[in-house]
Amino acid sequence: MCTHRSSCPAADSPATDSAVAHVVAAHPEQGWNLLCDGTIVFDDTGELRPDGRVVAPRRMPAGHLAMAA
Numbered sequence: 001m002c003t004h005r006s007s008c009p010a011a012d013s014p015a016t017d018s019a020v021a022h023v024v025a026a027h028p029e030q031g032w033n034l035l036c037d038g039t040i041v042f043d044d045t046g047e048l049r050p051d052g053r054v055v056a057p058r059r060m061p062a063g064h065l066a067m068a069a
Helices: none
Strands: 023-027 032-035 040-042
Touching: none
Parallel strands: none
Antiparallel strands: 023 032, 032 040
């Protein structure tokens, strides 16, 4: 599926790093991007893999968030 020089890792491998795959279709107005390995990455850091698996968003505990005064 991918045609860039350093080939994308398989989306179904446990060591998949979405930082290696590049964006082939960007939809910032809708909050998602399609990567060259077929993964859909959402703005909240969640992912939908080509095989239908869902990767939950990686959220910080509330104690680590900065608060504006």
